[in-house]
Amino acid sequence: MSSKDVSSKDKIEKTFSILENYPDYEVNIGMEVHVQLTTKSKIFCSCSNEITKEPNTNICQICSGHPGTLPVLNAEVVKNAVLAGLATNCNIEPVCYFARKHYFYPDLPKGYQTTQSDKPICYEGYLPIKLEDGSIKNIRINRIHMEEDAGKNIHSNFSQESFVDLNRAGTPLLEIVSYPDISSAYETRAYLKSLHSIVKYLNICTGNMEDGAFRADTNISVRKKGAKELGTKCELKNINSFKFISDAIEYEIERQIDLIENGGKVQQETRLWDTKNKKTISMRSKEGSADYRYFEEPDLPLIEVSQEYIKQIRSTLPELPMAKIERLIKENGLSQYEAEIIAEDLDLASYFENSYKIYSSKNIINWVLRDILGLLKDQRISLNECKITPERLAKLVELLDTGKINNRGAKEVFEEIALSGKEPSIVIKEKGLEQIGSVEDIEKIVKEIIDSNPDNVALYKSGKDRVFGFFVGECMKKLQGKGDPKIIQDLLKKYLQN
Ligand SMILES: [Zn+2]
Numbered sequence: 001m002s003s004k005d006v007s008s009k010d011k012i013e014k015t016f017s018i019l020e021n022y023p024d025y026e027v028n029i030g031m032e033v034h035v036q037l038t039t040k041s042k043i044f045c046s047c048s049n050e051i052t053k054e055p056n057t058n059i060c061q062i063c064s065g066h067p068g069t070l071p072v073l074n075a076e077v078v079k080n081a082v083l084a085g086l087a088t089n090c091n092i093e094p095v096c097y098f099a100r101k102h103y104f105y106p107d108l109p110k111g112y113q114t115t116q117s118d119k120p121i122c123y124e125g126y127l128p129i130k131l132e133d134g135s136i137k138n139i140r141i142n143r144i145h146m147e148e149d150a151g152k153n154i155h156s157n158f159s160q161e162s163f164v165d166l167n168r169a170g171t172p173l174l175e176i177v178s179y180p181d182i183s184s185a186y187e188t189r190a191y192l193k194s195l196h197s198i199v200k201y202l203n204i205c206t207g208n209m210e211d212g213a214f215r216a217d218t219n220i221s222v223r224k225k226g227a228k229e230l231g232t233k234c235e236l237k238n239i240n241s242f243k244f245i246s247d248a249i250e251y252e253i254e255r256q257i258d259l260i261e262n263g264g265k266v267q268q269e270t271r272l273w274d275t276k277n278k279k280t281i282s283m284r285s286k287e288g289s290a291d292y293r294y295f296e297e298p299d300l301p302l303i304e305v306s307q308e309y310i311k312q313i314r315s316t317l318p319e320l321p322m323a324k325i326e327r328l329i330k331e332n333g334l335s336q337y338e339a340e341i342i343a344e345d346l347d348l349a350s351y352f353e354n355s356y357k358i359y360s361s362k363n364i365i366n367w368v369l370r371d372i373l374g375l376l377k378d379q380r381i382s383l384n385e386c387k388i389t390p391e392r393l394a395k396l397v398e399l400l401d402t403g404k405i406n407n408r409g410a411k412e413v414f415e416e417i418a419l420s421g422k423e424p425s426i427v428i429k430e431k432g433l434e435q436i437g438s439v440e441d442i443e444k445i446v447k448e449i450i451d452s453n454p455d456n457v458a459l460y461k462s463g464k465d466r467v468f469g470f471f472v473g474e475c476m477k478k479l480q481g482k483g484d485p486k487i488i489q490d491l492l493k494k495y496l497q498n
Pocket of ligand 1: 062
């Protein structure tokens with residue numbers, strides 16, 4: 001988890017939707033999400049699937065499209081596809097195959113992309129999302145198919161030249177296609193965030209949007225409420241942040257409605273989001289699927305997925321984000337908001353749960369959300385690099401909860417462990433932060449002071465509240481300022497009333 005991820009842990013906020021200005025209209029949004037898989041090797045050859053910076057160094061005859069070479073399917077890709085399908089409630093096709101999708105582009109030397117067409121490996125699933133009012137809506141998933149990525153064209157900023165880097169060619173992708181069931185920018189974000197956590201929970205994708213490892217195309221159309229047919233859709237291509245996708249959708253809703261209201265017609269096309277001017281711009285008219293001349297890939301055999309295999313994969317499915325949120329609320333007493341933030345990041349969730357397992361205090365979550373996240377952000381480090389392990393945090397919170405140190409001391413210990421990685425109990429001794437400490441110790445002192453000041457006790461009991469300060473002062477003196485004021489006051493009140 002990078003520090004960047006931490007700062008983006010924003011809650012999906014209730015936002016104004018542009019649709020509120022057009023009560024007669026509704027919007028239909030379908031998502032096509034490309035998920036770059038983190039398999040060891042590429043989809044049809046044994047080249048490494050790691051990102052390689054030096055152009056054209058991580059390629060072979062197969063992924064660079066030499067004629068006469070034969071692809072061999074990576075079994076891990078099938079496994080990941082089935083995992084994704086099961087996690088999104090899809091049916092798994094018992095027999096499926098690849099197809100060739102033809103188009104010409106310099107970063108695709110074969111002249112076709114090997115993908116799946118009319119028989120994708122997963123079909124007809126759904127992903128539940130949480131709406132603003134807390135209710136659940138299922139977004140239907142039309143299909144999940146496997147395919148290869150293309151290379152990259154790089155256009156020089158300094159000359160009229162363009163370059164082709166094929167390192168990315170043959171990287172395995174899943175394309176997850178939803179039905180146009182999404183009806184606002186808010187729902188789009190909820191859907192994407194949910195899918196994003198799922199692929200990270202399944203450990204099949206890094207989820208990194210800036211690198212394009214998780215990228216979404218948005219199909220969007222508007223229509224008058226009650227209309228039977230969907231409106232003409234536009235496709236918003238490859239927008240690499242949840243925020244930009246929301247902004248682009250809001251803009252596009254208004255553009256399409258204005259066009260219709262002014263007697264125009266929406267053209268089916270692909271549009272880009274111009275982040276600088278905050279508007280969508282036309283890129284090209286959209287090809288129909290007929291233009292691709294799909295046909296079955298003759299160089300790859302049929303893929304059979306047995307019930308036995310599906311059962312085996314199902315048994316390896318981890319707990320998914322929604323289930324985790326429910327459990328964190330029920331078993332660990334987190335609020336909905338806390339649970340959502342924690343569950344959004346699997347590393348953070350494990351951190352919290354490990355710490356809570358050692359010392360089950362309600363305060364653990366506060367320290368994780370406030371201090372640990374703050375620390376990661378300040379130091380620009382990941383949880384793995386953080387010297388405050390779940391064990392150390394648990395110990396620290398325990399020392400605080402039991403009155404061994406006070407709040408200020410706890411902060412000091414926290415900072416010291418963050419730097420040195422020492423154990424909390426050692427830091428406390430070294431810094432002399434130990435309060436005379438346990439509740440029992442303070443109790444003893446409180447009793448002594450009450451016993452040796454009967455006059456003031458009598459005054460207090462007769463209603464002279466201000467002598468309370470005298471007792472607090474005496475206790476602090478005895479404790480050399482190390483006692484927790486809250487505990488002292490509580491104990492004084494308790495014994496003065498007897
Ligand atoms: Zn290769």
